[in-house]
Amino acid sequence: MAITDLPSDWSFWILLPDREEGPEVVDASWNVELKEPLFFAQEEFTFISPFQVNAHARWADQSVMVEIDLEATISVPCVRCLELTDIALRTHFMYLYSLRDFVSSGREQEADEHIVLVDSLENRLDITPQVWESLILSLPLHPLCREECKGLCPICGASLNEGDCGCNRQAIDPRLSDLLKMKEDDLEA
Numbered sequence: 001m002a003i004t005d006l007p008s009d010w011s012f013w014i015l016l017p018d019r020e021e022g023p024e025v026v027d028a029s030w031n032v033e034l035k036e037p038l039f040f041a042q043e044e045f046t047f048i049s050p051f052q053v054n055a056h057a058r059w060a061d062q063s064v065m066v067e068i069d070l071e072a073t074i075s076v077p078c079v080r081c082l083e084l085t086d087i088a089l090r091t092h093f094m095y096l097y098s099l100r101d102f103v104s105s106g107r108e109q110e111a112d113e114h115i116v117l118v119d120s121l122e123n124r125l126d127i128t129p130q131v132w133e134s135l136i137l138s139l140p141l142h143p144l145c146r147e148e149c150k151g152l153c154p155i156c157g158a159s160l161n162e163g164d165c166g167c168n169r170q171a172i173d174p175r176l177s178d179l180l181k182m183k184e185d186d187l188e189a
């Protein structure tokens, strides 16, 4: 069974920094093991080791900024030659948690931050949906074993990375091939 949605046993919470005293930034980190592959955008991504989630929370005016860093190594078939390929992911996401009824203070929004509206900003924050979203957004949509991958021969299916298979891959005009087929049928009749 491949994973297609946020796993029900996932729970990522981060403590909020004390506004008066204590450290300005609170860190949290997790090592997450995904035993099943993750199926997304027609691809199956296998996590070959537990992936690392690091999160940092700090106050930004009346909101809380949480940075989420992900580190993972996945195995996925190359879209051209289908060979399983290991890809290292390192991504960084920023989420701004703001109270639903908080009127924007006119603070300039940074281009790469996402706003999450919450009902309360007390003690701790559930960042589980954002960890899942970060993971999904980290996945490569067009994974290649190498930039210059030559893919598979459309005729015999051999990997062209391993040398030429000898097939004649000159495109045949489909109308011409239909004519040839009709001629063959005639000869057989």
Ligand SMILES: [Zn+2]
Pocket (backbone or CB within 6 Å): 078, 079, 080, 081, 082, 083, 144, 145, 146, 149, 150, 151
């Ligand atoms: Zn390839």
Ligand SMILES: [Zn+2]
Pocket (backbone or CB within 6 Å): 153, 154, 155, 156, 157, 158, 165, 166, 167
């Ligand atoms: Zn071939």
